[in-house]
Amino acid sequence: MVQINLPQNSKIKKGHYYKDKTGSKNLRKVNIYRWDPSTGENPRVDTYEVDMDNCPSKVLDLLNKIKNEIDPSIAYRRSCAHGVCGSCAMNMDGKNGLACTKPHSEIKGDINIYPLPHLKVLKDLIGDLSTLYKQYESVQPWLKTTKKSDDTEHHQTKEDRSKLDGLYECIMCACCSTSCPSYWWNGEKYLGPAVLLQAYRWIIDSRDEDRKERLKKVADELKLYRCHTIMNCTNACPKGLNPAKAIASIKKMLATG
Amino acid sequence: MSENPLSPHIQIYNWHISSLVSISHRITGVINILMLSLLCFWVWALIFGNDNYQLIFKFFNSVFGKFFIISFIWSYSFQILSEIRHWFWDLGYGFELKTSKITGVLVILGSIFLTIILYSIRGFLF
Numbered sequence: 453m454v455q456i457n458l459p460q461n462s463k464i465k466k467g468h469y470y471k472d473k474t475g476s477k478n479l480r481k482v483n484i485y486r487w488d489p490s491t492g493e494n495p496r497v498d499t500y501e502v503d504m505d506n507c508p509s510k511v512l513d514l515l516n517k518i519k520n521e522i523d524p525s526i527a528y529r530r531s532c533a534h535g536v537c538g539s540c541a542m543n544m545d546g547k548n549g550l551a552c553t554k555p556h557s558e559i560k561g562d563i564n565i566y567p568l569p570h571l572k573v574l575k576d577l578i579g580d581l582s583t584l585y586k587q588y589e590s591v592q593p594w595l596k597t598t599k600k601s602d603d604t605e606h607h608q609t610k611e612d613r614s615k616l617d618g619l620y621e622c623i624m625c626a627c628c629s630t631s632c633p634s635y636w637w638n639g640e641k642y643l644g645p646a647v648l649l650q651a652y653r654w655i656i657d658s659r660d661e662d663r664k665e666r667l668k669k670v671a672d673e674l675k676l677y678r679c680h681t682i683m684n685c686t687n688a689c690p691k692g693l694n695p696a697k698a699i700a701s702i703k704k705m706l707a708t709g
Numbered sequence: 710m711s712e713n714p715l716s717p718h719i720q721i722y723n724w725h726i727s728s729l730v731s732i733s734h735r736i737t738g739v740i741n742i743l744m745l746s747l748l749c750f751w752v753w754a755l756i757f758g759n760d761n762y763q764l765i766f767k768f769f770n771s772v773f774g775k776f777f778i779i780s781f782i783w784s785y786s787f788q789i790l791s792e793i794r795h796w797f798w799d800l801g802y803g804f805e806l807k808t809s810k811i812t813g814v815l816v817i818l819g820s821i822f823l824t825i826i827l828y829s830i831r832g833f834l835f
Contacts, residue, residue: 462714495714546723569718636718683727697804704801
């Protein structure tokens with residue numbers, strides 16, 4: 453359901469201000485969403501003054517610098533730092549992306565960092581993605597075939613293989629799903645762009661023998677057709693993929709039979 | 710331990726041309742239904758005589774009435790152009806980021822252009 457306002461316990465309060473102690477002349481203000489489950493207080497936005505002369509180029513570097521040098525209590529997910537694992541997905545400057553691939557020089561003015569939108573916050577920049585993972589599981593993202601091939605590969609023509617381009621690269625970082633207003637309002641039922649792209653990835657796979665069943669399962673007013681082509685997903689994808697197009701392809705397959 | 714908060718969403722998320730056109734498509738859709746109902750009501754009122762015609766005629770020639778007509782023309786122009794964009798999407802075309810951005814801008818500019826054209830030639834139509 454559409455709920456524009458945040459619930460009472462989610463209203464954001466003004467937080468602490470961490471003044472620069474290095475004496476640097478090249479400072480930037482970084483505003484970061486904070487929520488500590490142990491205090492019982494509302495979330496707040498803390499502001500940090502960061503010395504940019506000694507900071508590498510990406511937003512993740514900036515966060516690491518703050519965590520290492522200013523405030524070790526700040527929590528966020530990160531792992532590979534090369535845009536492959538999808539852990540550091542967050543909302544930077546009003547748009548979802550990976551902190552490890554987003555240069556902070558692209559952001560004008562203060563740098564605002566929030567968790568991925570419309571998720572249950574576990575701590576600071578860490579959102580709860582368990583609903584999304586359950587939905588991912590529901591599309592059964594594995595190869596279904598009766599062919600027995602214990603010792604050889606499942607063969608595929610080059611053309612069939614190329615159909616998976618733009619789909620297999622998805623790292624399930626959830627930037628797209630959490631950018632989608634439809635997913636905000638109907639996240640429990642609507643599968644969202646990330647999961648639908650994955651569903652399409654298996655529907656279109658020539659080696660898979662379960663296409664009809666897969667299509668039947670996804671053909672649902674809420675699961676699929678809550679996509680209204682808002683295109684926030686494609687705008688957000690840090691890998692340059694096109695979930696909106698994948699969803700449209702499913703719709704088209706269903707319409708044309 | 711307290712209940713987990715919900716992370717901010719529409720409050721912090723940037724508007725893109727595509728999301729702006731999308732929400733406008735919905736809003737103009739609702740406006741058009743209301744406006745069409747009003748037009749039907751107008752036609753219905755005409756059955757009951759000349760006085761009603763005069764009243765409506767006066768209304769549409771007032772400043773507010775003109776604002777009303779221009780808004781309606783814009784709302785309709787926008788809806789039609791945006792719907793054409795949706796048709797192409799339904800056929801599977803125009804999903805590339807750049808294309809969707811350009812078509813989005815075209816819908817916005819086109820709706821303004823159509824409004825001006827239609828309003829200026831209204832004398833020939835009615």
